[in-house]
Amino acid sequence: MGMLAVQADISAKQMSLLHMSVHKRILEDIQRDHSGAMSPIRRLPIELIGEIFRHCMGSVPYDVNSTFSGPRSLMRVCRRWYQVADAFCPSIWTNMHITNVFVKDPVSLVETSLRRSRQHLLSITIRVEVEDTSVFALGTSFIYFPIHGILRLLARHSARWEILDATLGPKIDWLTLWHGTWGNVPNLRKLVLHNANSTDAEESSIPWLQRDHREEIDTFAGATSLCGVSLSGWTREYMFMLPFHHLSSFSCINTSINDPYLTDEECLEIFRTEHPLLRQLEFTETVPRTSEQSVNIARVTNRIVTHLVTNRKPLIEGLCLPFLLHLALRTVSPENSFNQSDLLLGPVHSMLEASRCFSTLTTLELHNIEFAYLNEHVESSLRTLLQASHSLRKLAIHVDPWDFEDESDYISYDADFVLFFRDLNEISNEPDSDSDSDSGYDTLDPQFTFLPALEDFSLVIKGFREESEMTFAFLDGDPEFSDVVALRLTGPLKSFSVQVFGIFDKELLDELKNTLAIIEKLGGCLCWKRWSKMMDMIECRD
Numbered sequence: 001m002g003m004l005a006v007q008a009d010i011s012a013k014q015m016s017l018l019h020m021s022v023h024k025r026i027l028e029d030i031q032r033d034h035s036g037a038m039s040p041i042r043r044l045p046i047e048l049i050g051e052i053f054r055h056c057m058g059s060v061p062y063d064v065n066s067t068f069s070g071p072r073s074l075m076r077v078c079r080r081w082y083q084v085a086d087a088f089c090p091s092i093w094t095n096m097h098i099t100n101v102f103v104k105d106p107v108s109l110v111e112t113s114l115r116r117s118r119q120h121l122l123s124i125t126i127r128v129e130v131e132d133t134s135v136f137a138l139g140t141s142f143i144y145f146p147i148h149g150i151l152r153l154l155a156r157h158s159a160r161w162e163i164l165d166a167t168l169g170p171k172i173d174w175l176t177l178w179h180g181t182w183g184n185v186p187n188l189r190k191l192v193l194h195n196a197n198s199t200d201a202e203e204s205s206i207p208w209l210q211r212d213h214r215e216e217i218d219t220f221a222g223a224t225s226l227c228g229v230s231l232s233g234w235t236r237e238y239m240f241m242l243p244f245h246h247l248s249s250f251s252c253i254n255t256s257i258n259d260p261y262l263t264d265e266e267c268l269e270i271f272r273t274e275h276p277l278l279r280q281l282e283f284t285e286t287v288p289r290t291s292e293q294s295v296n297i298a299r300v301t302n303r304i305v306t307h308l309v310t311n312r313k314p315l316i317e318g319l320c321l322p323f324l325l326h327l328a329l330r331t332v333s334p335e336n337s338f339n340q341s342d343l344l345l346g347p348v349h350s351m352l353e354a355s356r357c358f359s360t361l362t363t364l365e366l367h368n369i370e371f372a373y374l375n376e377h378v379e380s381s382l383r384t385l386l387q388a389s390h391s392l393r394k395l396a397i398h399v400d401p402w403d404f405e406d407e408s409d410y411i412s413y414d415a416d417f418v419l420f421f422r423d424l425n426e427i428s429n430e431p432d433s434d435s436d437s438d439s440g441y442d443t444l445d446p447q448f449t450f451l452p453a454l455e456d457f458s459l460v461i462k463g464f465r466e467e468s469e470m471t472f473a474f475l476d477g478d479p480e481f482s483d484v485v486a487l488r489l490t491g492p493l494k495s496f497s498v499q500v501f502g503i504f505d506k507e508l509l510d511e512l513k514n515t516l517a518i519i520e521k522l523g524g525c526l527c528w529k530r531w532s533k534m535m536d537m538i539e540c541r542d
Contacts (some may be wrong), residue, residue, distance in 0.1 A: 050089040061097035090118035121162035165192040195233035235259040249280035282309035328365035373416035
């Protein structure tokens with residue numbers, strides 16, 4: 001065979017190899033294109049895919065206006081998933097969250113979600129609380145957000161409401177939401193209504209609030225399934241008729257000084273009635289009173305209520321709650337905490353003493369209360385209150401702010417904390433020096449004389465600053481503080497948590513890290529959040 005023949009044979013075989021390589025790539029592309037169709041997920045029945053969707057959505061509300069989250073994100077995957085989410089899985093559309101984020105035609109998005117939810121019960125969260133909720137500026141033009149159209153649409157589905165949590169801001173007429181819903185809420189279980197309109201300075205400028213008579217809203221009067229109600233920001237302009245004989249919890253937060261939704265006497269009347277299921281009550285105010293007036297009547301006894309949240313002194317002075325288990329005290333605002341703690345702790349001690357519930361009280365929460373551990377009036381000190389609470393299992397203290405004008409205030413405050421942790425460390429039987437235990441304590445469980453039944457302790461400190469005089473002994477790796485944690489965790493204490501919010505310098509951060517290592521080694525928890533001075537952001541440290 002000559003050279004030319006060999007070269008021709010090689011060229012033919014190369015061409016054949018090239019054709020086969022091209023054919024191979026074509027087959028690989030076909031296989032890749034059809035591999036999705038052969039995936040096991042393609043063979044899953046529709047019912048199983050729907051169940052996966054329900055677990056994927058969970059209990060977190062989805063943003064109705066977003067196409068990149070919630071059920072609409074699932075519909076973007078493929079045609080089959082679109083069909084399943086659209087027609088075969090109505091329950092994933094029921095937990096709606098509505099805000100005034102601008103999208104094209106928001107009313108149609110809400111209407112589509114309602115249609116896809118079929119006849120399932122609805123959980124609706126509405127957050128439209130900006131100063132002007134009806135208009136948005138986009139460049140030089142204004143785009144109106146049709147909140148009233150959305151409210152009217154939701155009102156037509158009131159028979160399917162299960163949970164309604166609504167916060168609406170100025171210039172929004174709440175009556176739009178009630179229109180056509182009178183008595184048509186048979187499945188409603190939880191109702192949370194926050195009216196952002198009711199500030200005394202703005203009430204006169206809102207046209208729909210200028211009414212000559214008090215409006216009674218009986219929409220929920222026949223809601224036999226309703227068990228929890230929370231009202232905030234409402235004045236006496238409107239009065240909701242509620243089925244208190246069905247409620248298990250009721251919360252009322254007054255935000256108006258001149259026109260509170262419920263007066264102290266009306267609150268006491270709720271206690272006096274002793275509704276059979278109403279065990280949890282909250283009556284708080286967000287504005288300080290110009291003067292505190294005591295209720296000059298005999299104490300109202302209620303043997304049903306077990307949980308109370310309040311900051312209203314006249315209310316505390318007029319109550320007797322023999323079966324109280326949970327008590328939370330909140331001041332009007334952090335800047336008023338120093339003036340209010342003395343006013344609250346004394347009446348609280350008197351109420352608990354009159355109720356004879358020191359032996360049954362298991363939980364005490366102090367929010368924005370000055371840590372008045374010691375006081376010239378013994379009955380008004382936190383120490384006296386805690387010493388009498390032998391059955392207390394949970395103690396939560398939230399201190400805010402730590403803004404002292406002179407150093408003497410800081411020093412006295414630090415001394416209170418030192419004494420508090422020293423009291424926590426008191427035991428009736430001294431450690432046995434001859435004990436073989438490595439810990440140095442007696443092998444028997446220590447018998448604490450101060451809060452002997454304490455199982456859960458949490459301390460939250462806010463407004464911390466990096467100045468050197470703002471350091472605290474128990475944050476500086478103080479051995480006495482470590483001894484408290486070590487000894488308490490050998491007893492009934494199961495959870496020990498300290499959280500610090502503020503601005504820290506490097507030296508204090510190092511001290512916190514040392515304290516953190518000690519507490520974690522003992523089984524407790526210490527965390528802090530650092531506020532940046534420059535960017536006003538929160539940096540988590542754990």
